Amino acid sequence: MPARKRTAVNGEQRRVQIVAAAQHAIATLGFEGLRVRDVAEQVGLNIATLHYYFPTKEALVTAVAQQIVGRLDRVPPSGPEREPRTVLAEHLEHILTRFAAERAEFVVLNELYARAGRDPELRATLQANDAAWAGFLYTVFAKGVERGQFRADLDPDAAAVLVIGFLKSLLMQLDLTDERARAAADELLRAVA
Amino acid sequence: MPARKRTAVNGEQRRVQIVAAAQHAIATLGFEGLRVRDVAEQVGLNIATLHYYFPTKEALVTAVAQQIVGRLDRVPPSGPEREPRTVLAEHLEHILTRFAAERAEFVVLNELYARAGRDPELRATLQANDAAWAGFLYTVFAKGVERGQFRADLDPDAAAVLVIGFLKSLLMQLDLTDERARAAADELLRAVA
Amino acid sequence: MPARKRTAVNGEQRRVQIVAAAQHAIATLGFEGLRVRDVAEQVGLNIATLHYYFPTKEALVTAVAQQIVGRLDRVPPSGPEREPRTVLAEHLEHILTRFAAERAEFVVLNELYARAGRDPELRATLQANDAAWAGFLYTVFAKGVERGQFRADLDPDAAAVLVIGFLKSLLMQLDLTDERARAAADELLRAVA
Amino acid sequence: MPARKRTAVNGEQRRVQIVAAAQHAIATLGFEGLRVRDVAEQVGLNIATLHYYFPTKEALVTAVAQQIVGRLDRVPPSGPEREPRTVLAEHLEHILTRFAAERAEFVVLNELYARAGRDPELRATLQANDAAWAGFLYTVFAKGVERGQFRADLDPDAAAVLVIGFLKSLLMQLDLTDERARAAADELLRAVA
């Protein structure tokens, strides 16, 4: 069991630490407030060392973005046997819960969406993610209509837009308490039934 | 009759010009990309002169924010005689139209909401605005339920959250065409009926 | 007579000051040792102010190069009536004198030639200057041969190469005293006669 | 028979590799552009490993300088029986040929001369070399005059200065083709005869 002296962590762990610190900084101060120096200091590293891991600030930002987006991809698989209504309810519940527990990530995600307007690459990434999300919801709604669980005149695509819109706006609804958010989710479930 | 100097514009006009240029810059580059020098140059002014009108960058940003928010305040008055359903439809239509026509302002507004997370004062301003907006929609929905135009089990507050959420998310739904947005608005109208 | 307070010099003078300081720094430390901060300090200016005059370090270096090269262009006009031998002698004398008096400029010029190997633009500038110089000497030699002042088998172009070579090598002949240099010039005059 | 490790090259070979890479870098980018990291990478070595061979950048530069200068020292011995004119002609020819074939080394040498102005130690080295060179040429010229092969009024020392100057300026005569250089050498031979 070799005793590390100068380093208590290995390279990959460092990367994770750095990205986490950067994410925190962005969540707290926004992209404008992100300072590589501060991130380095937060991790207890010299700036030069941080540049050893991430050659440029942009590389660091990209790493943060990728991490955030990467966690989004895991859309809960909707088995064919599951009830659309249940799937929808759980989906809303799932995101609402994550929103309450990991608000910081949502803040960064929000910043990313703002950035997407100027950064084509980021835009493409987020757009792809959105498309997958919309597709998932479309299927849920279409199946629900088919099975008579949802209104017959429900437009699956439009409904998906509403759901996504509600969920994306969570952070921008400044006076939205957890209760009001859940009430809105319930209202949503009633509205499609 | 005071003799106008060699300048074709007076102080107030200059302010408007500057704020407009700043707004454009923010819409294009975000707050991160806002440079007072660039704004000054855009207006054809020396930086020092710009500082004469807006002593600090923050003052300029505040002016932009106030202008944007100011235009939001003009919620269409819902006369007691008007039908809630119509009012809601027109409200959606109104915002969707503005969104298509004045996208830049929505971009800035989005940036403002992101900033609100760190800027308590801005947060208070936007929150007040949101409250008024929610109140307006609450009234519409409550009245609509009362008159039997909307579902009896409709939660007015929750419905307001959904409407506001949809409208606020417009910019973040990257693949949202004008048609899809209007389809969503229609779906919304059906969903509350 | 307005009393300047913060500035004792105007813009153009500042530029001259800065370029002079940069030239001095290059002569002393070479291009490697050139630090914009030091140049600024030398002139008693803040770095930011120096960047006000020269946006980038490269711009500053270019200005120095232009100044040095600019002073080279003034090739003494050889009137048709003047004796080639005299013209040549005076030319050698002129440069040798300048070399002794303004050694610093020759050092920088040397650095510029070294740089020319990597900087095509600089190379083009210096090459153009060299061509003019060679042309001047060619004419002198050709006329001298024609008038019987120089050897009949003298190759004017080759002789020009030798003269230019001698003068350009002044700085690289580390143990070259003023006397030896002048002796070489005399030898040159004898050699072509 | 010591067993070679997994490395195909031993220490001395490594040094040679490194010096060669450094020399190439200097010839290409000048001393300003020399980066130990790049040299290491060029040789396929870690920077830390390079520092094992050359503890400091200066040590590496010195090694390069020594190599370059070392190759210069081998002045062709002028046997007493050889004709001064021939010796001179061959000397010129020899250097001109090397210049065409190993231009890179001349570039570095040029950089070294530029550096010599600031580096006393390097200056001493080069000066010693120059003195030897001048001595060699002095002997040639003196003997040539003695034997009546060169002009009777030839100043051996001055002539040496001219020859060395011509040869040292090769790199600085930007539009000097191989032909023009040889023409100049021929002119030189005529001029001393």
Add this chain to the structure above:
DNA sequence: TATGAATGAGGGTTCATTCAT
């Protein structure tokens, strides 16, 4: 010998702001 990781000391550049005119 060799390397991954770390660091100190800058180096060029940017930017909001100020001041004398």
Add this chain to the structure above:
DNA sequence: TATGAATGAACCCTCATTCAT
């Protein structure tokens, strides 16, 4: 009102060098 000139405080990034392994 308007401007040229100036500045302090950062900011990102680089580079030679070191150290534990």
